[in-house]
Amino acid sequence: xxxxxxxxxxxAQYTGIPEGTLRSMVCLKTVxxxxxxxxxxxLDLDAxxxxxxxxxxAVSK
Numbered sequence: 001x002x003x004x005x006x007x008x009x010x011x012a013q014y015t016g017i018p019e020g021t022l023r024s025m026v027c028l029k030t031v032x033x034x035x036x037x038x039x040x041x042x043l044d045l046d047a048x049x050x051x052x053x054x055x056x057x058a059v060s061k
Contacts, residue, residue, distance in 0.1 A: 004045045005034065011043040015052065 012019040022043070025031040032047040 005042040006045060007042065011045070011048060014045060015048055 006014070008019045008022050011017075012022055015022075017025075022031065026033045026041055026043075032044065032051050034042040034044065036042060
């Protein structure tokens with residue numbers, strides 16, 4: 001079984017979004033995340049995939 005919930009560093013590598021940007025987005029509540037405690041945040045890769053897919057812009061010809 002692979003871990004689908006990761007911390008900032010792994011989520012940044014997976015999405016290509018800089019870690020600092022992810023932290024800011026979590027603060028602004030614009031990216032899906034799980035707050036386990038006051039400082040511990042986990043990001044679910046499936047939720048991030050869906051979030052990114054919803055923001056995909058189709059190219060028109």
